[in-house]
Structure formats: C-alpha cells, structure tokens
Amino acid sequence: MTGWIDTLLQGLLLGGLYALFAMGQSLIFGVMRLTNVAHGDFIVLAGFVAFALVGALGIGPLAAFAFLLPLAMLSGYLLQRAVLNDTLGKDPLPSLVVTFGLSIVIQNALQEIFSADPRSISAEPLATASVQIMEGLSAGVLPLAIFAIALAAAASLQWLFARTAIGRAFRATSDDAETAELMGLDSRAVYALATALAFALIAAAGLLQAMRTTISPADGPGLLLFAFEAVVIGGLGSFWGTFAGGLILGVTQAIGFRFDPGWGIWLGHIVFLAVLLARPQGLVPRTR
Amino acid sequence: MSLLRTRGLEAFYGDFQALFGVDLEIAEGEVLAVIGANGAGKSTLLRTICGVLKAPRDAVHFDGEPIGGLRPGEIARRGIAMVPEGRRLFPSLSVEENLRIGEQSRRRGAWTLEAVYALFPMLRDKRGAPATSLSGGQQQMVAIGRALVANPRLLLCDEMSLGLAPIVVKEIYAALPAVVAGGLSVILVEQDISLACGVSDRLYCLQEGRVTLSGPSASFGREDISRAYFGADLGDYGAPRA
Numbered sequence: 001m002t003g004w005i006d007t008l009l010q011g012l013l014l015g016g017l018y019a020l021f022a023m024g025q026s027l028i029f030g031v032m033r034l035t036n037v038a039h040g041d042f043i044v045l046a047g048f049v050a051f052a053l054v055g056a057l058g059i060g061p062l063a064a065f066a067f068l069l070p071l072a073m074l075s076g077y078l079l080q081r082a083v084l085n086d087t088l089g090k091d092p093l094p095s096l097v098v099t100f101g102l103s104i105v106i107q108n109a110l111q112e113i114f115s116a117d118p119r120s121i122s123a124e125p126l127a128t129a130s131v132q133i134m135e136g137l138s139a140g141v142l143p144l145a146i147f148a149i150a151l152a153a154a155a156s157l158q159w160l161f162a163r164t165a166i167g168r169a170f171r172a173t174s175d176d177a178e179t180a181e182l183m184g185l186d187s188r189a190v191y192a193l194a195t196a197l198a199f200a201l202i203a204a205a206g207l208l209q210a211m212r213t214t215i216s217p218a219d220g221p222g223l224l225l226f227a228f229e230a231v232v233i234g235g236l237g238s239f240w241g242t243f244a245g246g247l248i249l250g251v252t253q254a255i256g257f258r259f260d261p262g263w264g265i266w267l268g269h270i271v272f273l274a275v276l277l278a279r280p281q282g283l284v285p286r287t288r
Numbered sequence: 289m290s291l292l293r294t295r296g297l298e299a300f301y302g303d304f305q306a307l308f309g310v311d312l313e314i315a316e317g318e319v320l321a322v323i324g325a326n327g328a329g330k331s332t333l334l335r336t337i338c339g340v341l342k343a344p345r346d347a348v349h350f351d352g353e354p355i356g357g358l359r360p361g362e363i364a365r366r367g368i369a370m371v372p373e374g375r376r377l378f379p380s381l382s383v384e385e386n387l388r389i390g391e392q393s394r395r396r397g398a399w400t401l402e403a404v405y406a407l408f409p410m411l412r413d414k415r416g417a418p419a420t421s422l423s424g425g426q427q428q429m430v431a432i433g434r435a436l437v438a439n440p441r442l443l444l445c446d447e448m449s450l451g452l453a454p455i456v457v458k459e460i461y462a463a464l465p466a467v468v469a470g471g472l473s474v475i476l477v478e479q480d481i482s483l484a485c486g487v488s489d490r491l492y493c494l495q496e497g498r499v500t501l502s503g504p505s506a507s508f509g510r511e512d513i514s515r516a517y518f519g520a521d522l523g524d525y526g527a528p529r530a
Contacts, residue, residue, distance in 0.1 A: 165388070165391070165392075168381060168385050168388060168389060169389075169392065171378065171380045171381055171385075172378045172381060172389050174380070175378040175379055175380050175381070176376060176378060178340060178360075179372060179376040179378070180378075180389070180392075181339075181340075181359065181360040181361045181364075182338060182340070182360050182364060182369075182370045182372060183364060183369075183389045183390060183392050183393065183434065183438065184361050184364035184365050184390075184392035184393035184394065184438060185361055185389075185392050186359065186361040186362075187361075
C-alpha cells in the first residue's frame with residue numbers, strides 16, 4: 001500500500017517540475033497564440049547558463065539564480081521585440097519555423113561550448129535531504145521545494161492575469177489585438193512582457209532541472225514534449241489547468257515506471273493521446 | 289484652430305482605393321456626423337484617423353501635430369478614442385475590466401469608472417458579468433464607456449445604432465449631451481440620416497470615397513442630402529433605389 005502512495009507522491013513531485021516546464025509555454029501560447037518549439041531548448045540553455053555561473057563565480061545555485069533571472073527576462077523581452085513579434089500573424093508557420101531554427105541553433109551552440117556530456121548543478125545539502133512523511137514513506141526536500149515553487153508560480157500567474165492591469169492587458173490583447181491597440185495598448189510591448197515573464201519561468205525550470213537531475217544539449221525536445229503534453233492535458237483555461245496537467249503527466253509516468261522502467265514515458269504519451277482524443281479542449285477549458 | 293484636420297486623405301485596401309482626397313475638419317467641442325451609403329468610406333475614414341489604416345504623415349493633423357502613420361496605441365494616448373463598429377468588446381473580460389482597458393490611454397480627466405456608471409446606471413449592476421453576456425444595447429454602452437474612460441479629446445463612433453432596436457438607439461443617443469458637455473469633440477458615423485442630422489452640428493456626406501456635401505447639419509434639406517448620398521436626385525425617380 002505504501003508502495004502505491006509512494007508512487008503517487010513521487011509522481012506529483014515530478015509533475016510539479018513538468019508544470020513549471022509547461023506554464024511558460026502556456027503563457028506565451030495564451031497571450032499571442034505562438035507555439036515556441038524552442039521552449040525546451042531555452043530551458044536547457046538556462047540550465048547551462050546557471051551551470052556556467054556556478055562554475056565561473058563559485059557561487060551557490062540561489063545566488064546564480066539572482067543573476068540568471070534578470071538576464072533571462074531581458075533576453076526574453078529582446079527576443080520577442082527583435083525576432084518573434086515579426087513572426088506573428090494569422091499564419092502560424094513563420095513562428096514555428098523561426099523557433100524551430102532557434103532550437104537547432106541553441107542545441108548546436110551548447111554542444112560546441114559544453115560538449116555533449118550531461119551536466120548538473122550540485123544542490124547539496126538539499127539534494128540528499130529528505131523528510132519522513134510516514135513509516136516507509138519519505139520525500140526529498142529538493143523535489144518538495146520544486147513542487148512548492150511550481151505551485152507558487154501557478155498561483156502568482158493566476159492572480160496576475162485575473163486581478164492586475166497588466167493581466168487585463170494580456171487578456172485583452174489575446175482576445176483582439178487590433179481593438180486593444182485602439183485603446184492605447186502597444187501589442188508588441190505586451191507580447192514582449194509576456195515573453196519576459198515566460199523566460200522567468202524558463203530560468204527557474206532550467207536551474208531546477210539541472211539541480212534535480214542532469215542536463216545535456218540535446219535534452220530540449222524531450223522537455224518540450226512534456227511541456228506540450230501538460231498544456232494539452234490541462235487545457236488553456238487557466239494556469240491551474242496547466243498545473244493540473246503537469247501533475248497528471250507526472251503521476252501517470254510514475255505509475256508507468258512502477259510497472260516497468262520502460263513504461264513511464266510511454267504511459268504519459270498514452271494518457272496525453274487519450275485526452276487529445278476524448279477531450280481536445282483539455283480538462284480545464286477556457287471558461288470565459 | 290481645428291482639433292483634427294485631414295488634408296487630401298487617401299486610404300487603400302491593397303490595390304483598392306477607398307478614400308480619395310478627403311478634407312475634413314472638426315473644432316473643439318463640435319459634433320460631426322459622417323453619413324453615406326454602405327461602402328462610401330465612412331468606416332475607412334475613422335479607421336484611418338485612428339491609425340488602423342496607415343495614412344501619410346501630413347495627411348492627418350491632431351491638435352496641430354501630424355499624426356498620420358503613427359501606431360493606433362500612440363494615437364489613442366494622444367487623445368483619440370474609438371467606439372468601433374460591432375462594439376468589439378473583449379470577451380474574456382468583465383464589464384468593469386472592459387471599461388478599465390480605457391485607462392491604458394494613461395490620460396486623466398473627468399471620465400472615471402464612477403462617471404461612466406452615473407451615465408449608464410444599468411452597467412453598475414452588471415460590472416462583474418462577462419461583457420459579451422450583456423444585451424446589444426448594454427454592450428454598446430460598455431463600448432462607449434470604455435472609450436470615455438480613456439478621457440479623449442476626440443471620440444470616434446462607428447455605427448453605434450447598427451443592429452439595435454430604435455428605442456435602444458434613442459437611449460444611447462440620449463447620453464450624447466452629457467458626453468459632449470465637457471468640451472469633447474465627436475465624429476459620428478451613422479446610417480440613420482435623420483438621427484445623424486438631429487444630433488450633429490455639421491455633417492459630411494461621403495460617396496464612393498469622396499466628400500459630396502459638407503456644412504451645418506441644419507442647413508440641408510432632404511433633397512440636398514439624397515443627392516449627395518446617392519449621387520442622383522431621387523425626386524426624379526420616385527422611391528429610393530437602395
């Protein structure tokens with residue numbers, strides 16, 4: 001019995017990380033209908049930048065994040081203004097092609113600089129610390145922290161979108177960019193702000209991925225796939241939906257892994273396809 | 289000095305030319321009606337003034353400065369607000385959130401949320417409802433309120449009566465005196481000619497992208513207008529062809 005509870009717990013904790021992967025994707029798609037094919041590669045890139053910062057400056061992961069966060073947000077803002085804004089429009093192809101190209105560039109640049117070896121950032125003493133929940137059941141402090149960060153991110157984004165002026169600007173621009181501009185908004189600036197926020201999530205996801213496991217230059221597409229699956233399972237209605245999608249994916253994979261180490265990822269794909277068939281709008285569809 | 293002036297304004301949809309050398313002027317506090325048949329270029333004129341369609345820099349002057357070619361957001365922040373055709377409310381925003389989008393013009397003035405609720409009291413009870421759940425007339429009030437909250441100096445209203453029952457149209461136009469009381473200038477695009485003549489100081493009639501008649505609204509008879517509207521004196525042919 002505790003075995004199943006343990007599986008569920010590990011799945012939820014894994015799902016927290018997936019939710020973090022997915023929320024940046026969900027944010028960008030929700031505001032500007034842009035599918036960022038390089039999303040996973042940006043997460044890996046952020047992880048490597050954190051890895052380099054830790055190595056070069058001899059600082060801890062938290063201090064590295066203090067450098068990484070503003071750097072990532074600025075990069076996201078500039079990427080949107082300089083490149084991605086020009087790919088937006090009725091036709092989704094230009095943005096797909098451009099982000100696909102970015103994905104290839106990032107993977108090859110990382111391989112050139114860091115080689116193909118997997119790297120990780122030491123999270124000691126967090127990595128080995130754990131708390132005992134009950135007899136025979138304990139959870140790592142780092143995965144718990146990641147879960148808490150994902151939960152806080154979902155709550156903050158939900159609040160930002162529902163309650164603030166910038167959230168209203170995001171939703172209005174998403175509804176009808178032309179009319180939003182008539183009201184005094186600059187859609188290009190609104191999109192750039194959304195991407196800056198998404199890159200804050202990417203920075204956190206990259207650092208935490210490198211701390212929890214390893215990162216290597218070719219990991220991006222795999223992370224993108226998990227992010228995609230979480231977004232589709234959860235639906236685009238809210239960040240809570242995306243968060244739930246991440247958890248469902250994590251739990252499904254954990255159950256699969258319990259049957260057979262080769263089944264985890266596969267079972268995740270099956271659930272994703274099942275949701276896509278039975279409920280293409282996702283579990284939490286757009287409500288208003 | 290005029291608040292807004294267009295000089296030889298032309299507009300294009302691809303290769304199709306929709307406006308041919310339109311000269312229009314509106315003074316501070318004036319209510320202008322633009323009438324004309326479908327496809328005469330009325331909406332195109334408004335869409336060009338507010339920047340959705342690009343105009344040459346010097347073709348549109350607002351408050352003494354050229355605004356042609358500026359982005360719509362920049363023009364809105366300078367004080368031109370639009371009540372778009374079909375209302376174009378934001379469906380994922382509530383009534384109050386729609387109104388507050390007007391604040392994005394970053395202009396302060398007499399038009400606050402409270403002032404809009406005082407003008408259209410029925411919106412107050414629906415403030416939390418999704419904007420698109422309202423009746424057509426109430427949605428039109430939200431669209432007007434959203435533009436007013438921007439505290440513009442010039443308000444552009446595109447076909448406010450379209451698709452609304454006559455009694456609702458009357459109710460909406462009853463708010464006009466309160467709107468212009470503060471010295472706001474208004475350009476109304478209207479299909480309903482007698483309504484347009486009744487509420488405006490001056491009118492312009494467009495036909496196939498050209499101004500065919502302009503002057504004080506009270507000075508024109510039905511014949512002047514129908515000649516400018518259809519390009520023919522209907523008196524000779526009997527019933528209107530439209």
